[in-house]
Amino acid sequence: MTNRMAILWFRQDLRLDDNPALLAASRSGLEILPLYIHDDFAPGSWKIGGASRWWLHNSLQSLNARLNARILFQAGDTRAVLSGLIERFKPAALFYNRCYEPWNRNLEKNLADLFKRLGIVAQSFNASLLNEPWDIKKSDGTPYSVYTPYFRASMQKLNEPKRPQNAPDHIRFKEDQDSPPLESLNLLGKTPWYKKLEPLWSPGEPGAREALDRFLKNHLKNYAQERDRPDLNATSALSPHLHFGEISPRRVLWETRKNAALNKSEGGAEKFISELLWREFSNHLLHSHPDMAEQPIKAKFSRMEWRNDKEALAQWKRGQTGIPIIDAGMRQLWQTGWIHNRVRMIVASLLVKNLGIDWREGERWFWDCLLDADLANNAAGWQWVAGCGADAAPYFRIFNPVAQARKFDPEGKYIRAFVPELEKLPTENIFEPWTAPSPILSAAGVNIGQNYPAPIVDLKVSRQKALEAYAQIK
């Protein structure tokens, strides 16, 4: 005999607003048992990274508080946990939202069989994307590989978007269960390195909504102009919130359009929505190229011979390359768990094109350090920079980190924030301190090779080498 209860399985949808699985569960009239399973079963290098673990811990804590501390926390094999709970509670139904990593897609397929065998009604929903990756197709039925036509096709579907659904007024929980504490998931390591993140971020649904509102109020209007400026806090920084599903992309789209109509911010809104669609496009690509995180989309790139330079890689990771904008970016990543998008491109370009190191090394480092580490977005970004993506930059497009810094950090403010040893250099010298006259260096207390490294790579020479290497595999 079945209980009048349902399991609501939370995954990358840690919110109450516009959460279709939660809504379906609450409309079912059944008593709800909210469940979270920590099962770090991703293959190879894709175990959840250190920074993401901190975010997840805090996001779960926030969600649990919003659910009257009713979440049942479980660690272990998802199939085993679910079958055990189904045996024990005999729920009438199970509700969850889908995930899109290949291993999660496979898990969901396997679970469908399990649920069938156990005779339980399971319903899954899309809470993470505006469109399902497989719903956008060219007229011949095949997936897109170029962004712009993908964008146009998606926008047609989004002309009449579904209105985001508010959280249910009332949730009827199943009677008290003994639940292991959140701490039993062991998401936080012993070293409290993550203390430094606490003043910077607010994981959880309320923090996500605050970030959206702050962005729309202060930065949407000028987004098209200011989005590329790492020295301004002009981006939404919603990426970690979106990754963990603390805010719905439909909510973001809806509120953006509302704000744009009220404040005549159409230009900024269009650009911002286009960024939201890049997230969709990455998931579209991941769906048509499930091995995209490991293998170049353009097959000829498997012929590329990358340099195995452990020392240069380590210097890049630590922000000790001697190129200020690179070091600022890599230190921002290490210190804050996030990098401005423009700077992601610059540091990635240096690693892949100037240092000649395999893009997958950078991809893995980002995976461990980023709070917004997301398989589809991370892989798509790295493949784009490396030139092996479906829709990549022409191979001769190699960022010059000095020119980029001059253009997008014109006063050197961003560099000074993360590379304090260069703080006192005049702005005209801060972008390439190795060319500064020695009296200026001394006056600023900078001693190249002593308290700030000499550049580990000659930008001009390495650019030429990269052009040749890329010409080779054409």
Added chain:
DNA sequence: CCTGGAGTTGTCCTA
């Protein structure tokens, strides 16, 4: 099947 237009994010040189 053919055709033409277009393709996130750049750099460097020249006039």
Added chain:
DNA sequence: TTAGGACAACTCCAG
């Protein structure tokens, strides 16, 4: 100082 063209062709996509 600044604006425009070269860098290279190739693939994608819509009609």
